[in-house]
Amino acid sequence: MMSDPSQTELIGRASLPRRNWPVVILMGGFLVGGGIWPFIGKEYHVYLTLSFFAYSVALLGLNLLFNYTGLLSFGHALFLGIGGYTAAFLTYKYSIMSMELILAVTLALSGVVALAIGFICVRYIKIYFAMLTLAFGMLLHSFLMKTYDLTGGDEGMHVFQPKLLGFEFATMDKMAFFCGPYYYYSLTVFLIALVLMWRIVHSHFGICLQAIRDNPDKAEYLGISIRSYRLRAFVISGCFAGVGGALMAPPTGHVDPAFVFWTHSGDMVFMVLLGGFSNFFGPMMGSLVFIFLRDIVASATEYWRFIFGAILAVIVIMAPEGLMGMVVNGWHRLRSLLMRGGSP
């Protein structure tokens, strides 16, 4: 049990300000901006935004592990795969079209799988944790590759257009469906995930995670069970990533083992780092920039990987706080400039 003084000390060390108005503005911005975007954006860009929602949900989970728990997973595409293949199995094999059911099954499956894998993985940290998650991800990849009858092997499976809240939208053309009802559905799931994760990382649980990350010995001495906290974080993280995968699959209309290949996990970590892992909103910034920048760069040159690799290298070497870190630093500098009317 935890005594009061230790608790206040922990909170004093690790808590973030709960209410500051940039955060409120950002949340509101997502709601309003996301709401009117289909009316002002080009159809193709609205369609790309679906990937942003899906990746953002998954990255919220990944960053709960990376930033708040201090564990780098190099196998989180495994959970994307669980979500994606759940959508494929239900819609394609069993003709179960309900998106809510897909999400529910995904949550249950990701939770169970994360519990089993996490039980093994959270005993390790640092490079060993990264390697174990990588190995589990690749285990699923090789399973999907080889079970041709069940999963279609390397050709993958189709994902059919799901029903949303029981509505079929059968008369709608595919693009209109994804840029209309499915867009708002994804936006809603994304906002729910955002608020949920915000509450998780600022809860007592989230603060304990950060305490464990900063000083495991001290946290354990204060009575926090490190393993059980890490395991719970892993399960939550897996569920978020699973939901992200389930959202990602229907617009693509197809899932294949490349979905769970280790480079996809690498891309996810890339996005988190690009946006800035140390900021709650960093991963979302990362997925937004990654998806739209890739679209721009890939249409200009076929060598977008080189450019993205160079960007990642520059970020790792020169700006480990990512884009959001730059924005926040700029904001602080601007604010102190305005408030004091002098140099920062």
Add this chain to the structure above:
Amino acid sequence: MTATVFNILSSGIFHASILFLVAAGLQLVFGVQKIFNLACGSFYALGAYLGITMVDIFLAQGGSPLLSFFPLLIAGLILGVLGPLVERGFLRFVYQRDESFQLLLTFALVLMFEDVIRFFWGTYPRSPKGVYLAFGTIHIGGAAIPVYNLLVIGASLAVASLMGYMLRRTRFGRIIRATASNPEMVQALGVRSSTVFVKVFTLGTVLGTVGGALVVPTTAAVSEMAVHLIVLAFAVVVIGGLGSMKGAFVGALLVGLLKSLSMAIYPELEMMLIYLIVIGVLVFRPQGLVGGQS
């Protein structure tokens, strides 16, 4: 029956020889710089592609296919220039940083090299013409074993013994082992650690590029070969034990033999079995089967 056994053994040991070269480079860098270098797979792929180009030039100049071992080796050695470039240009900035960032920096290198290969060699699979068959086969116990495979196995064994000799008996080897266990002390004794890092990384690079160059007569070079080899090399070093040269040897042998065994008996199992072993080793013996010393 004996023919099948010999076939499995020969192809397994051949895979193992190639894997050992790449994994040895990975281990060397991990042992000294403590960085798990994902780009080892890219070096391997670069070696393969440049190897094809060199062999093509060599054959076009009227060189005998039987001597194409030399252009392949030269291709691997030329690519050694990437070692200092990558080490000085990228890795040296992150030695003090968290392992996650080091891993990601090497992932960035993988992305970049993938397009470098695409830029110079395109996306179609490539293979050198007629080199493999020129070496012919010999018959052992009813099995037809390609002579080229035996040459590669021999070369890999030679590299293994040279590495062993170098690490144990030479001054440079002693400095490497000392740096691996206590870099500050080595520096205090007057060894410039940046020089050691450059040399070690270059050696690691060359092992990867030579591995790729030697494999290419037997199989086509494709643009995904880097990312696929990385996970195999990863399996090898984890099974053998991170940072251990002996581990690279044992791990490569195990993975190579398992791969060819399951290909022959039950192909569905192939990679799954290897990942299961990786997970088993990480869970029950994280230091690897023969790890514990470097």
